[in-house]
Amino acid sequence: MPLILTEEQTMLKEAADGFLSENAPISALRKLRDSRDADGLSRDLWKAFGEMGFAGVIIPEEHGGSGLGAVEAGIVAEGLGRTLTPSPYFGSSILAARVLIDAASAEQQAAWLPKIAAGDAIVSLALDEGPKHQPNRIATTAERSGNGFKLNGAKGFVLDGHIADALIVAAKTDGGVTLFLVDPKTSGVEIERTVMVDAHNAARVTLTDVQVDADAVIGDVDAGEAALEGALNLGRACAAACLTGAGDQAFATTVEYLKTRKQFGKLIGEFQALQHRAAHLFTELELAKAATLGALQRLDAGAPKADLAVSVAKAKAGRVAELAVQEAVQMHGGVGMTDEFDVGLYMKRVRVLNELLGDAGFHAEKLARAGGY
Amino acid sequence: MADLETFRAETRAWLEANCPAECRGPLDNDEDRVWGGRQATFKTPAHKRWMDVMAARGWTAPQWPTEYGGGGLDREEAKILASEMRRIDAQMPLSSFGIWMLGPALLQFGTEEQKKRFLPEIVRGEIRWCQGYSEPGAGSDLAAVQTRAEDRGDHWIINGQKIWTSYADKADWIFCLIRTDPEAPKHLGISFVLFDMATPGVTTKPIELISGKSAFCETFFDDVRVEKENLVGTLNRGWDVAKALLAHERTMIGAVGDMGRPMSQVAVDSIGLDDAGRLYEPMLRAKIAELEIDAAAFRLSMERVGDQVKAKQVSPAIASMLKYYGSELNKRRHELAMSAGGSDALEWESERSNHGTPARDWLRTKANSIEGGTSEVQLNIIAKHLLQLPGA
Ligand SMILES: Cc1cc2nc3c(=O)[nH]c(=O)nc-3n(C[C@H](O)[C@H](O)[C@H](O)COP(=O)(O)OP(=O)(O)OC[C@H]3O[C@@H](n4cnc5c(N)ncnc54)[C@H](O)[C@@H]3O)c2cc1C
Numbered sequence: 222m223p224l225i226l227t228e229e230q231t232m233l234k235e236a237a238d239g240f241l242s243e244n245a246p247i248s249a250l251r252k253l254r255d256s257r258d259a260d261g262l263s264r265d266l267w268k269a270f271g272e273m274g275f276a277g278v279i280i281p282e283e284h285g286g287s288g289l290g291a292v293e294a295g296i297v298a299e300g301l302g303r304t305l306t307p308s309p310y311f312g313s314s315i316l317a318a319r320v321l322i323d324a325a326s327a328e329q330q331a332a333w334l335p336k337i338a339a340g341d342a343i344v345s346l347a348l349d350e351g352p353k354h355q356p357n358r359i360a361t362t363a364e365r366s367g368n369g370f371k372l373n374g375a376k377g378f379v380l381d382g383h384i385a386d387a388l389i390v391a392a393k394t395d396g397g398v399t400l401f402l403v404d405p406k407t408s409g410v411e412i413e414r415t416v417m418v419d420a421h422n423a424a425r426v427t428l429t430d431v432q433v434d435a436d437a438v439i440g441d442v443d444a445g446e447a448a449l450e451g452a453l454n455l456g457r458a459c460a461a462a463c464l465t466g467a468g469d470q471a472f473a474t475t476v477e478y479l480k481t482r483k484q485f486g487k488l489i490g491e492f493q494a495l496q497h498r499a500a501h502l503f504t505e506l507e508l509a510k511a512a513t514l515g516a517l518q519r520l521d522a523g524a525p526k527a528d529l530a531v532s533v534a535k536a537k538a539g540r541v542a543e544l545a546v547q548e549a550v551q552m553h554g555g556v557g558m559t560d561e562f563d564v565g566l567y568m569k570r571v572r573v574l575n576e577l578l579g580d581a582g583f584h585a586e587k588l589a590r591a592g593g594y
Numbered sequence: 595m596a597d598l599e600t601f602r603a604e605t606r607a608w609l610e611a612n613c614p615a616e617c618r619g620p621l622d623n624d625e626d627r628v629w630g631g632r633q634a635t636f637k638t639p640a641h642k643r644w645m646d647v648m649a650a651r652g653w654t655a656p657q658w659p660t661e662y663g664g665g666g667l668d669r670e671e672a673k674i675l676a677s678e679m680r681r682i683d684a685q686m687p688l689s690s691f692g693i694w695m696l697g698p699a700l701l702q703f704g705t706e707e708q709k710k711r712f713l714p715e716i717v718r719g720e721i722r723w724c725q726g727y728s729e730p731g732a733g734s735d736l737a738a739v740q741t742r743a744e745d746r747g748d749h750w751i752i753n754g755q756k757i758w759t760s761y762a763d764k765a766d767w768i769f770c771l772i773r774t775d776p777e778a779p780k781h782l783g784i785s786f787v788l789f790d791m792a793t794p795g796v797t798t799k800p801i802e803l804i805s806g807k808s809a810f811c812e813t814f815f816d817d818v819r820v821e822k823e824n825l826v827g828t829l830n831r832g833w834d835v836a837k838a839l840l841a842h843e844r845t846m847i848g849a850v851g852d853m854g855r856p857m858s859q860v861a862v863d864s865i866g867l868d869d870a871g872r873l874y875e876p877m878l879r880a881k882i883a884e885l886e887i888d889a890a891a892f893r894l895s896m897e898r899v900g901d902q903v904k905a906k907q908v909s910p911a912i913a914s915m916l917k918y919y920g921s922e923l924n925k926r927r928h929e930l931a932m933s934a935g936g937s938d939a940l941e942w943e944s945e946r947s948n949h950g951t952p953a954r955d956w957l958r959t960k961a962n963s964i965e966g967g968t969s970e971v972q973l974n975i976i977a978k979h980l981l982q983l984p985g986a
Contacts, residue, residue, distance in 0.1 A: 582877030
């Protein structure tokens with residue numbers, strides 16, 4: 222498959238980028254942040270996002286979605302990276318939707334997928350427990366109790382957890398991990414919003430003797446890891462796309478600055494010390510873009526080692542975006558350190574995206590293990 | 595040697611007796627530092643006491659001559675004092691641009707009168723200083739400053755704008771680069787001038803940083819009257835003073851590369867060890883080990899440079915080298931601290947993260963390679979010396 226977008230995909234990209242830059246530019250993020258918005262995102266915007274078909278990009282048409290694939294999901298994510306728009310896209314439209322599409326019962330799907338697609342409901346995945354992403358080390362427990370289960374444990378970094386209409390909780394059962402669909406209003410569920418450095422949403426969720434019915438189980442008992450796999454792969458690939466978008470935008474801003482700021486009677490872009498770094502960054506970004514598109518296409522093709530391609534993309538895009546934002550602040554000099562300039566916002570967002578679903582070290586480790594070394 | 599051992603024993607005993615418990619251990623955040631000045635604030639009364647007892651011995655500026663209020667210690671003694679303070683985790687009694695930057699420049703270029711007048715106040719933390727170097731059009735190209743002084747006989751009238759003036763809104767006095775001869779080539783028409791920030795015509799406007807703090811300001815001078823006795827060094831030769839001061843500033847910023855808790859400890863606390871006693875994240879573990887190696891080598895370099903200075907063997911590019919490496923090292927350290935902290939370190943407002951301290955500190959370090967001259971400028975200076983290019 223050629224590593225370029227098809228005509229339809231290009232149209233989607235134009236639509237998504239156009240919509241975002243018009244309706245949700247960086248000023249929208251600043252407004253939410255500075256007004257300390259209780260939701261941390263715009264409900265109206267999210268609704269409009271649903272109408273445009275972006276919120277349900279991967280949700281099948283029979284559930285009101287666009288029924289598209291990973292490449293299309295990545296295109297939207299990249300757009301969100303460029304504009305830094307806070308939205309429930311990752312948590313709800315990607316992670317939760319993928320779990321529900323792949324593993325949920327017909328009733329569960331009918332109850333949630335159309336609402337997610339329409340931007341009417343937010344569903345969040347509660348997976349991570351420690352400060353680092355370690356999906357294989359889940360300590361939250363689900364014990365059989367009554368006609369269902371009793372959940373105990375604590376989750377962190379739950380995207381949009383404080384405004385979630387439903388949570389998908391991963392918990393340890395006798396023979397593995399099981400996923401549960403939990404109403405956040407159930408007694409014993411405590412949710413604390415954690416305002417993040419990038420002014421995007423996350424929450425801590427504590428579960429104390431939370432009683433759920435047997436029909437809260439998503440898929441089969443003990444089969445949660447398999448049900449999560451697709452969601453994690455797609456989430457990581459979309460995070461790579463978002464990182465690429467953010468890195469690329471920070472780079473574009475920097476190049477613009479190199480062409481306008483004068484010191485020593487010259488444009489600073491005339492200094493070779495900066496030229497070579499800009500050229501290097503361009504090169505790295507091209508690699509990140511290729512790695513990301515490659516991973517998204519492999520996911521769509523169901524390629525055998527798609528997950529490893531995803532790890533390459535997440536690690537590469539993460540490192541490159543990190544370099545891009547560091548260079549952006551540095552090459553802006555003093556203004557780069559000011560809140561008024563946008564480059565700092567990119568630096569913060571990239572830091573969070575890097576931590577989300579495994580940082581570059583996590584993915585390098587995964588590759589090494591898969592490679593048998 | 596025996597003398598030094600006695601000095602160590604006495605210092606240890608004195609510190610034990612005089613450093614209050616509240617002034618030991620790491621600071622929670624930058625705001626808790628003691629900056630002194632007319633509007634000084636102290637986290638606790640003990641912090642004021644600690645500054646005062648140290649100042650009384652001249653140990654806020656241990657190596658300055660006693661006649662100007664300093665401690666009069668030689669290098670070996672000063673090292674012992676520093677190591678004894680580290681031993682009990684004593685906080686710096688006074689943070690001060692006066693001590694780090696202006697004082698050394700005054701010792702070198704000031705008149706006897708200026709030294710007698712300003713240095714003891716600096717030691718005692720009575721006057722807080724800020725640095726008026728950068729302007730909107732004069733950052734890396736510092737000698738392009740346009741703020742100008744009109745000669746009115748016994749005084750000047752100063753007009754212009756400074757930018758990125760750290761803590762200008764909290765400072766009592768400013769040391770400033772002013773163009774006193776607009777006709778001369780740019781390095782030869784600048785003077786180094788001191789004045790009170792309370793002088794009519796001085797205004798400041800804070801600028802918010804990406805760390806959410808407002809540590810630096812735009813500073814405006816509108817017909818500010820400054821007496822000529824406040825000129826330091828020779829008229830129109832302020833660039834020499836500016837450069838000497840920058841060398842001190844750079845060495846000071848470079849020294850941040852050697853601060854803080856060991857990164858391995860930060861990571862272990864956050865992530866924990868596996869059964870084999872190793873950090874759970876192998877890639878992070880390797881990076882931390884590499885950082886520790888570079889930090890250890892850097893620490894020795896700092897020490898070696900000190901010895902070279904004493905032996906008058908030091909290259910003029912060395913301050914730039916320390917500044918460059920130390921600030922890059924500190925940025926790396928905080929990148930790793932963020933990795934080690936994971937999602938906990940990304941929190942911005944929670945109690946648990948001490949109101950975002952790890953993230954705010956990390957963002958602040960990004961300025962290390964900009965303030966006091968960017969890394970690019972330091973590398974240019976080093977390269978000019980290496981290659982013996984013009985302007986070196
Ligand atoms: C936290 C902080 C505190 C500060 N405190 C003070 C203060 O108290 N008082 C004060 O006067 N100033 C202060 N400064 C200002 C600081 O000294 C300047 O920001 C710095 O000198 C860079 O100038 P600039 O911001 O104008 O960047 P510019 O000079 O515009 O530089 C932009 C980019 O171009 C690069 N560049 C410029 N010239 C060259 C060249 N010849 N070769 C290669 N690359 C080049 C720079 O390295 C940088 O990456 C502070 C800055 C910061 C960030």
